[in-house]
Amino acid sequence: MDTNLTKKVVTRFAPSPTGFVHVGNIRTALYAWAFAKKNNGTFILRIEDTDKAREVEGSIEHVIASLKWVGIEWNEGPDIGGPNAPYKQSERLDSYLKYAKILIDKGLAYSDPYTEEEVEVFRNKADEEKRPFLYRDHRPENPPIWDGKKPLRFKVANVKSYEWDDMVRGHLKAGPEALDDFILIKGDGYPTYNFAHIIDDLEMGVTHIMRGDEFISSTPKFLSLYDALEIKRPELVMLPPIMGSGGKKKLGKRDGAKDFLEYKNEGYLPEAMMNFLAFIGWNPGGDKEIITPAEFINLFDIKQIHISGGQFNEEKLDWINHEHLKLLPIDKQVEYISNYLPENIKKLPNYSSDKLKSITPIVLERIQNGKDLVEMVNNGDITYYFSQPTYLKDLLFFKSSKIPQDNKYEILSSYLTHTVSLLKEVSDSDFNKDNVKDKIWAYTDEVGRGDVLWPMRFALSGLDKSPDPFILAEILGKEETLNRLNNAIKILKI
């Protein structure tokens, strides 16, 4: 039996704590997580904090909060520990030193005698001569003993073309110029990414390395290090980039990528975000667009990861979010809306949790995300459910009635009066949108449907845009409906 097939899958997400994470980072984490979950494997969160200059305080907490929000959980990590602890590279310096010594003993690592400035001179010279800069062209003949204060460089033993197989890209290759004596351990004692991640992945038993395709170019470096250390190559999985709007450039912080948690604040559902992110760079085939996290894990397959980048399209995210909003059980929907209602609305005279529940479906169909909901609140599109519209009194909207007569207020008033008399005949318990409609339908036919319905809707909502009057009547209830109608009649008569 092939041991590779039976070997437990171990993947990891390894961000550096240099500020917030964005959708690109999370998408990478998402695939690694889904792959591990699907195979009953292990997913590790590891913090690559070897660049102390770029480190931003609070980043780790932010990464953790971001992953948790979208629903990604890990089996091992800095917050929960695990068999391969610690999970912060800054706490694993002994490991790197151990392998560095092995390389030194093998004659495959040496102390870099030059200063940064001296290396820079070499680099500039190469630039001027329009040829690629390679440190190995300047490899010192008798490097000093490494004292830990100078950079330790890897010595490329045999410069050659590397070829390898990537689970997404297939067969890849790179020329010898991709290989160089790169730095293993920096002058400050911390390892570089190139070195540290290889040691960590080895010690943590990572079987599949999933990362962005910006690492294709440096893969030969990793490969040469695996060879030097006689490590079996893990599976390599290159993920396509997420492009920023315009589609011209890989999405990154510099080009306006948002803090991932902003999407949480803007009212996107985590399962909608996961759904959307999953589909940038992967597709299960077929026409299905809306999937749950469980379905995603179930469907996920590395073979269906794309090779070319995809653009982040917020309009589609909005639509997906709306679809997921519709899928939510009613109590979750109520909770969602409630979270966006300011206190002053909750203190309105007719506010109650039952009332909130009754408006939830109709509010929900009018929004795609939290931003829309906030806008509705600000526009007064919610307030009128809980209190009499106050701006009825200026007659402004009634003025715009299409009824041409000079005495249009009287006419409108008579329509409303008749509507009231009809609605009085509907009992309290039967006062729903269908019965209300049935009751006045014939009458609206008689005098002109819009001429009756339109002032009725305005009397109930106080706004020029609102749901239809029957729904409004049902939500408001018989007493309040008649109340508002009578109120409007009173005003029209002044």
Place this chain on the structure above:
RNA sequence: GGCCUUAUCGUCUAACGGUUAGGACAUCGGCUUUUCAAGCCGGUAAUCCGGGUUCGAUUCCCGGUAGGGUCACCA
């Protein structure tokens, strides 16, 4: 510039040599209980270009073009 790599509607994508090139978002039009939203119905819209291979290319090969990535004591 060297090296690597990519290419289907505006966008996300389906197709794994044979389809009227399908779906979704967006857009446009219509319907609906005068509005708005939702919903339903319908429309516009794509295989980058040029060569091969093949009876047949979106699909395979080569070249071009355009895009992306990378060439750090960053990851």
